[in-house]
Amino acid sequence: MTRTVLTVDDSRTMRDMLRMALAGAGFNVVEAVDGEHGLEVLSAHRPDVIITDINMPKLDGFGFIEAVRVDDDYRAIPILVLTTESDPAKKQRAREAGATGWIVKPFNPEKLVDAIRRVAA
Amino acid sequence: MDELEAIKVTFFQECEELLADLEGGLLAMEEGAGDLETVNAVFRAVHSIKGGAGAFGLEPLVRFAHVFETLLDAVRSGAVPNTVELAAVLLRASDILADHVSAARGLGDVDMGASAAMAAELETWTDPNASPAAAAPVAVEDAAPAPAPVVDADDAIDDDGLGFVFVPQTISVEAQAADTDLIPANVWTVSIRPKSDLYRKANETALLLRELNRLGPITATLDDSAMPPLEELDPEAAYVTWSVRLETEDDETAIREVFEFVDGDCELEITRGEAPIAAVLTSLLTVAEAPAIVEPPAELAPVEIAALAPVAEITPVAPAAKPAAPAAPTPKATQVEVPGPGQSVIRVDPERIDRLIDLVGELVINQAMLAQRVGEYGIAPSSNLAMGLDELEQLTREIQDSVMAIRAQPVKSVFQRMPRLVREVANMTGKQARLVMDGENTEVDKTVIERLSDPITHMLRNAIDHGLENPEERKAAGKNPEGVVRLAALHRSGRIVIEVSDDGKGINRERVLSIAVKKGLIAPDLQLTDEEIDNLIFLPGFSTADKISDVSGRGVGMDVVKRSVQALGGRISITSRPGQGSTFTLSLPLTLAVLDGMVVDVAGETLVVPLAAIVESLRPKPEEVRPLGPVGSVLAVRDSFVPLIDVGRTLGYRDTSPHPCEGVVLLVEGEDGSRAALVADAIHGQRQVVIKSLEQNYQQVEGVAAATILGDGRVALILDVDATINLRRREGGAPRPTEPTLIAAE
Numbered sequence: 048m049t050r051t052v053l054t055v056d057d058s059r060t061m062r063d064m065l066r067m068a069l070a071g072a073g074f075n076v077v078e079a080v081d082g083e084h085g086l087e088v089l090s091a092h093r094p095d096v097i098i099t100d101i102n103m104p105k106l107d108g109f110g111f112i113e114a115v116r117v118d119d120d121y122r123a124i125p126i127l128v129l130t131t132e133s134d135p136a137k138k139q140r141a142r143e144a145g146a147t148g149w150i151v152k153p154f155n156p157e158k159l160v161d162a163i164r165r166v167a168a
Numbered sequence: 169m170d171e172l173e174a175i176k177v178t179f180f181q182e183c184e185e186l187l188a189d190l191e192g193g194l195l196a197m198e199e200g201a202g203d204l205e206t207v208n209a210v211f212r213a214v215h216s217i218k219g220g221a222g223a224f225g226l227e228p229l230v231r232f233a234h235v236f237e238t239l240l241d242a243v244r245s246g247a248v249p250n251t252v253e254l255a256a257v258l259l260r261a262s263d264i265l266a267d268h269v270s271a272a273r274g275l276g277d278v279d280m281g282a283s284a285a286m287a288a289e290l291e292t293w294t295d296p297n298a299s300p301a302a303a304a305p306v307a308v309e310d311a312a313p314a315p316a317p318v319v320d321a322d323d324a325i326d327d328d329g330l331g332f333v334f335v336p337q338t339i340s341v342e343a344q345a346a347d348t349d350l351i352p353a354n355v356w357t358v359s360i361r362p363k364s365d366l367y368r369k370a371n372e373t374a375l376l377l378r379e380l381n382r383l384g385p386i387t388a389t390l391d392d393s394a395m396p397p398l399e400e401l402d403p404e405a406a407y408v409t410w411s412v413r414l415e416t417e418d419d420e421t422a423i424r425e426v427f428e429f430v431d432g433d434c435e436l437e438i439t440r441g442e443a444p445i446a447a448v449l450t451s452l453l454t455v456a457e458a459p460a461i462v463e464p465p466a467e468l469a470p471v472e473i474a475a476l477a478p479v480a481e482i483t484p485v486a487p488a489a490k491p492a493a494p495a496a497p498t499p500k501a502t503q504v505e506v507p508g509p510g511q512s513v514i515r516v517d518p519e520r521i522d523r524l525i526d527l528v529g530e531l532v533i534n535q536a537m538l539a540q541r542v543g544e545y546g547i548a549p550s551s552n553l554a555m556g557l558d559e560l561e562q563l564t565r566e567i568q569d570s571v572m573a574i575r576a577q578p579v580k581s582v583f584q585r586m587p588r589l590v591r592e593v594a595n596m597t598g599k600q601a602r603l604v605m606d607g608e609n610t611e612v613d614k615t616v617i618e619r620l621s622d623p624i625t626h627m628l629r630n631a632i633d634h635g636l637e638n639p640e641e642r643k644a645a646g647k648n649p650e651g652v653v654r655l656a657a658l659h660r661s662g663r664i665v666i667e668v669s670d671d672g673k674g675i676n677r678e679r680v681l682s683i684a685v686k687k688g689l690i691a692p693d694l695q696l697t698d699e700e701i702d703n704l705i706f707l708p709g710f711s712t713a714d715k716i717s718d719v720s721g722r723g724v725g726m727d728v729v730k731r732s733v734q735a736l737g738g739r740i741s742i743t744s745r746p747g748q749g750s751t752f753t754l755s756l757p758l759t760l761a762v763l764d765g766m767v768v769d770v771a772g773e774t775l776v777v778p779l780a781a782i783v784e785s786l787r788p789k790p791e792e793v794r795p796l797g798p799v800g801s802v803l804a805v806r807d808s809f810v811p812l813i814d815v816g817r818t819l820g821y822r823d824t825s826p827h828p829c830e831g832v833v834l835l836v837e838g839e840d841g842s843r844a845a846l847v848a849d850a851i852h853g854q855r856q857v858v859i860k861s862l863e864q865n866y867q868q869v870e871g872v873a874a875a876t877i878l879g880d881g882r883v884a885l886i887l888d889v890d891a892t893i894n895l896r897r898r899e900g901g902a903p904r905p906t907e908p909t910l911i912a913a914e
Binding site for chain 2: 061102146
């Protein structure tokens with residue numbers, strides 16, 4: 048069965064990059080432009096894996112992850128955080144919010160698919 | 169690869185938007201209106217540019233964005249105070265960031281010295297205590313790209329695991345030497361004791377085992393000795409410990425990597441060799457029943473384990489989490505609903521819209537044709553048919569307007585480049601200038617937008633360079649040392665009007681007049697109104713500046729602006745009040761897809777002459793026509809002689825020209841200000857026509873700009889006035905005007 052990945056990023060470039068890498072690896076991709084939009088798309092598409100940026104308007108990555116984790120319907124969905132942060136504190140904060148794993152930008156498609164495989168049942 | 173290129177295009181488009189957001193936010197901060205959300209948005213803009221640039225390996229851009237971002241992050245966290253002075257620095261940094269983006273795009277270069285200096289300045293702001301020496305390496309690095317790119321530390325660790333490889337090896341040499349005889353080199357024992365946090369983050373032991381299995385065959389043993397009786401079991405808690413025997417050729421680093429995401433969320437022990445027999449025995453003996461031993465063929469392992477492992481995941485009832493859960497998501501859900509509908513944006517290939525616009529153009533023509541036919545049949549205006557046609561006409565117009573609105577864009581995209589220009593020009597000329605913009609959301613067709621930038625740039629430069637006084641002069645005149653330049657856009661009677669005004673000294677009419685006389689542009693004894701004098705600055709070859717400054721530079725005067733505006737079917741004029749400033753007013757058609765034209769007959773053909781080029785139309789008297797040379801003739805119009813051009817002969821419709829007095833003469837002005845009198849047989853009147861490209865449908869024809877289809881279905885060529893004048897000039901039939909032309913601007 049084709050797995051669905053939800054990508055949440057305010058940058059169109061990054062969404063396009065993710066889509067290219069994921070679609071190329073046979074995933075079905077749904078997109079959201081910020082955390083709030085992400086929660087909306089989440090309920091409509093029930094993705095198997097979520098990839099989210101941290102810095103976003105409206106609802107940032109931390110808030111988004113927390114919101115997913117308190118929802119009984121979605122809390123078991125693995126969430127990968129996209130980060131360019133050299134700051135380990137940010138990664139730690141994302142983990143505390145409930146991130147399953149992370150992908151460091153800039154990523155290459157293999158690394159990305161590898162990370163998904165590691166967290167997706 | 170094509171797809172990647174397409175994304176790169178998207179990236180640069182996005183950069184434009186982000187740079188605009190960045191500048192907007194910084195301008196707000198400069199005015200002291202930058203709240204935390206503004207700072208966050210500014211940070212995100214730089215962050216996103218850096219992120220995308222990293223994906224495409226645009227190193228210089230990444231490096232500069234990184235330094236910029238670091239400072240913004242410090243501002244965001246409050247470590248660096250958000251002040252007006254800082255905003256000014258950040259604005260200059262944003263200009264350099266924009267240069268880096270352009271350079272990455274292959275448009276222009278970055279002044280690496282300025283970039284390095286700015287990077288150093290940003291670093292000093294980030295950490296005022298940093299010694300200049302600390303900033304120096306950055307400068308060096310920027311000037312000569314170091315082989316190791318500045319990427320995030322995380323990444324560096326991922327990519328070069330050198331530190332991790334070497335350190336354990338050197339330490340364990342002795343132990344290894346002792347052990348090698350006893351145990352196979354490639355056997356490891358991995359003990360995993362997950363904490364409940366591991367499951368809370370949606371990590372999964374079964375997946376960890378599956379990953380281990382990728383390194384080599386595994387045998388997993390589950391120790392559930394800590395599992396309480398069912399009635400005491402907390403479904404959210406973790407009770408089990410896995411002991412995995414792994415055979416692999418990989419090293420410990422590879423094994424640890426499997427557990428990267430669960431670091432700290434489980435107790436992990438990785439030891440070389442078999443698990444000590446004693447330990448296994450104890451665990452077997454302390455529990456009455458034998459622990460569940462999963463020992464299937466390696467490939468099946470994950471499947472069976474998966475069935476056992478997700479204790480926390482299956483939980484039908486979660487007593488601990490339940491009470492909190494319903495409360496939290498509910499407000500979120502309502503929040504989410506609101507922005508939904510407004511956000512829907514469709515991205516459409518511009519070619520499709522262009523095609524639609526073309527089709528609607530045809531529809532307009534077709535409708536006009538139909539109306540004309542019905543008129544010819546003498547059908548009463550009150551008849552059903554005529555009334556139906558009226559409705560059709562109205563609908564057609566509405567469709568046309570709506571379709572044009574799709575391609576219409578706010579002039580913002582042009583305006584937002586101007587604050588930087590004003591800053592730079594003001595710096596260069598030593599003036600103080602503040603730009604006030606109005607009507608940025610005024611919409612105009614995309615085809616026009618693309619060509620607004622140059623005239624506006626010129627007018628703004630002119631306003632600051634020639635309009636505004638020095639701060640000292642302003643103070644002496646009792647004005648605020650900071651001059652105000654206003655850029656406004658508005659719609660007026662079906663055209664877009666751009667106004668550039670300054671509160672400077674206004675036009676020095678005496679000087680303008682004396683220069684015009686000195687340069688032979690006007691007769692010395694000519695009486696001119698103030699307005700006429702002001703408009704002299706649009707004459708070709710006129711330049712009021714005593715010396716050509718860097719800014720207005722390149723010897724380009726306002727005549728160039730006027731020409732490029734006229735080429736778009738626009739008009740430009742100036743009003744000025746001494747001591748109070750000047751206002752340039754530029755008006756353009758809302759679209760370049762339709763054109764206001766004069767429909768004329770020439771040798772039995774119908775032609776359209778662009779209305780913008782026509783100064784006046786007249787019927788010449790015989791005494792006004794003077795022969796010149798063997799075939800040419802000129803027309804005396806008021807104070808000057810203008811070459812007479814028979815359009816019919818120029819375009820090859822006929823070999824002998826009729827006498828100009830038998831027809832009508834259109835006095836036209838070319839883009840370079842040169843005038844000519846075009847001879848036509850008859851004038852039909854003014855009409856708005858839909859422009860059809862001749863090049864696309866046929867080929868380029870000299871003297872013809874484009875074509876259109878008239879109401880009666882006939883194709884009419886749209887005359888290229890400049891080309892027609894030049895054609896005639898090249899043939900030598902019509903010399904240049906014999907006297908300097910002065911014409912008060914229309």
